[in-house]
Amino acid sequence: MTGSAAIIGGGVIGGGWAARFLLNGWDVRVFDPDPEAERKIGEVLDNARRALPGLSDAPLPGEGRLSFHDDVADAVAGADWIQESVPERLEVKHATFAAIQAACGEAAIIGSSTSGFKPSDLQQGAARPGQIVVTHPFNPVYLLPLIELVTTDANRPEMIETARTTLKALGLFPLHVRKEIDAHIADRFLEAVWREALWLVRDGIATTEEIDEAIRMGFGLRWAQMGLFETYRVAGGEAGMRHFMAQFGPCLSSPWTRLMDVPEFTDELVDLITEQSDAQSGAHSIRDLERIRDTNLVGMMRALKQQDWGAGAVLNAHDATLRTGGALAARIDDLERIDRPIPTLARAVPLDWTDYNGHMTESRYLEAFACATDRFMELIGCDSAYISDPEGGSYFTAETHIRHLSEVHAGTRIRIETQLLLGQGRKLHLFHRMSAGDTLLATGEHFLLHVSLATRRPAPPSAAIAAALARLTEAQADLPWPEGAGAAIRRPA
Numbered sequence: 001m002t003g004s005a006a007i008i009g010g011g012v013i014g015g016g017w018a019a020r021f022l023l024n025g026w027d028v029r030v031f032d033p034d035p036e037a038e039r040k041i042g043e044v045l046d047n048a049r050r051a052l053p054g055l056s057d058a059p060l061p062g063e064g065r066l067s068f069h070d071d072v073a074d075a076v077a078g079a080d081w082i083q084e085s086v087p088e089r090l091e092v093k094h095a096t097f098a099a100i101q102a103a104c105g106e107a108a109i110i111g112s113s114t115s116g117f118k119p120s121d122l123q124q125g126a127a128r129p130g131q132i133v134v135t136h137p138f139n140p141v142y143l144l145p146l147i148e149l150v151t152t153d154a155n156r157p158e159m160i161e162t163a164r165t166t167l168k169a170l171g172l173f174p175l176h177v178r179k180e181i182d183a184h185i186a187d188r189f190l191e192a193v194w195r196e197a198l199w200l201v202r203d204g205i206a207t208t209e210e211i212d213e214a215i216r217m218g219f220g221l222r223w224a225q226m227g228l229f230e231t232y233r234v235a236g237g238e239a240g241m242r243h244f245m246a247q248f249g250p251c252l253s254s255p256w257t258r259l260m261d262v263p264e265f266t267d268e269l270v271d272l273i274t275e276q277s278d279a280q281s282g283a284h285s286i287r288d289l290e291r292i293r294d295t296n297l298v299g300m301m302r303a304l305k306q307q308d309w310g311a312g313a314v315l316n317a318h319d320a321t322l323r324t325g326g327a328l329a330a331r332i333d334d335l336e337r338i339d340r341p342i343p344t345l346a347r348a349v350p351l352d353w354t355d356y357n358g359h360m361t362e363s364r365y366l367e368a369f370a371c372a373t374d375r376f377m378e379l380i381g382c383d384s385a386y387i388s389d390p391e392g393g394s395y396f397t398a399e400t401h402i403r404h405l406s407e408v409h410a411g412t413r414i415r416i417e418t419q420l421l422l423g424q425g426r427k428l429h430l431f432h433r434m435s436a437g438d439t440l441l442a443t444g445e446h447f448l449l450h451v452s453l454a455t456r457r458p459a460p461p462s463a464a465i466a467a468a469l470a471r472l473t474e475a476q477a478d479l480p481w482p483e484g485a486g487a488a489i490r491r492p493a
């Protein structure tokens with residue numbers, strides 16, 4: 001699902017939304033009075049291109065078109081989704097909604113990024129209150145899946161459903177907050193932790209760095225994958241949650257926390273925190289820190305993908321919808337043409353495939369070619385059902401030859417096309433070409449043998465696989481022998 005999105009306010013959060021929409025194939029129209037907005041969004045986009053497309057193991061749609069507009073009316077014209085991300089001041093938000101609603105279509109959804117205002121606050125005085133919802137994102141919007149979707153009775157159920165479907169199609173996880181409340185769900189926690197941290201700094205108990213270590217060396221890692229309740233359930237031991245509450249419930253009335261008080265933001269406290277924060281992280285620019293954060297997030301989220309857990313399960317579900325979008329065929333019968341090398345992989349290079357040389361590392365070429373081989377096997381019928389069938393079998397790789405021809409960097413969209421060199425009896429000889437645009441990046445030549453998984457010995461494939469290979473052999477018989485196929489490493493002159 002793609003469309004046209006208007007981004008009103010293109011700062012930290014608006015820039016992140018612009019990237020999320022654009023990289024998922026939407027056209028994006030931005031209005032922001034800041035003369036520097038185009039440059040700032042450009043820099044956010046550079047970071048997003050490096051990180052987001054490679055999070056997916058399936059091909060994302062091509063990028064949409066980005067345009068900048070001189071007023072709100074021009075930006076929202078024809079938009080299906082309008083995302084308001086102006087400063088967190090109610091009068092500014094109200095004036096912005098008035099300008100948007102004077103010019104936008106009635107079917108468009110207007111989402112507000114507000115961190116704290118309730119949707120009923122935002123809807124007050126609006127021309128069409130039912131058109132406005134809160135869609136509260138988390139920074140960086142192009143990587144983190146959570147969106148708090150906060151609605152009121154003024155929003156029709158069909159409109160809420162459209163909002164959910166649209167957010168999901170962008171790879172996001174809409175959490176419907178059923179009862180509106182100031183600061184929604186997540187920011188209430190964040191504010192509580194922030195207040196407690198301010199006290200610890202103000203009272204000289206801990207520095208900003210010590211507080212960050214306390215989070216990132218311990219419970220922050222737990223929270224990222226299990227949240228609060230599931231973590232504490234495990235902490236209750238075999239007796240689980242009930243035991244946990246019996247043991248730690250009474251602590252709530254001991255003076256473990258000063259959460260209910262708010263420290264005064266005096267100049268001394270602001271200076272103290274700023275100085276400690278500069279000493280802690282001032283060696284890096286903000287853009288450097290953003291890239292460090294993104295690289296770490298991508299690594300963590302891809303690890304969660306492997307486990308199909310938490311945010312990783314959301315990413316896998318999104319990949320599944322991208323795959324059914326049909327960029328790659330499931331069977332050779334679905335292919336329009338089989339008389340040329342067959343598309344077997346289309347994806348972007350993930351950040352965690354790159355190395356100290358700043359480009360895709362050698363082992364990942366094998367991973368990409370192995371994925372292409374798996375896809376080729378599926379195309380000819382050697383799929384998971386065949387492999388798990390006691391009468392079935394599989395292909396084992398006997399020999400591989402990879403040539404690295406051109407560098408490739410994180411975020412670049414790559415594709416592999418596969419030529420069948422031999423598909424006869426037990427033998428399968430494949431030649432993969434990996435490209436980005438018109439540039440040939442690498443080739444992978446692989447020799448495989450069909451094996452019975454019962455005897456672990458070479459054995460002929462099923463009649464259906466043999467027939468598929470025969471069709472491909474005939475169709476590709478006139479293709480020229482690929483340059484580099486059958487080559488060994490030459491002795492340097």
Ligand SMILES: NC(=O)C1=CN([C@@H]2O[C@H](COP(=O)(O)OP(=O)(O)OC[C@H]3O[C@@H](n4cnc5c(N)ncnc54)[C@H](O)[C@@H]3O)[C@@H](O)[C@H]2O)C=CC1
Pocket residue numbers: 008009010011012013014031032033034037084085086087088092096113114115116136137138139
């Ligand atoms: N920074 C954060 O961590 C998060 C912020 N939010 C929310 O997102 C919204 C925006 O916050 P940030 O992006 O952080 O602020 P920001 O200060 O980075 O960006 C605000 C942008 O709005 C522009 N702007 C000002 N008046 C405008 C107007 N009348 N029309 C259009 N654009 C206008 C500014 O030029 C600026 O580029 C706020 O409601 C905030 O609560 C939500 C989640 C996280």
Ligand SMILES: C[N+](C)(C)CC(=O)CC(=O)[O-]
Pocket residue numbers: 115137138139187190
């Ligand atoms: C600080 N903040 C309240 C604006 C934070 C958010 O709203 C969400 C986030 O990204 O942490």
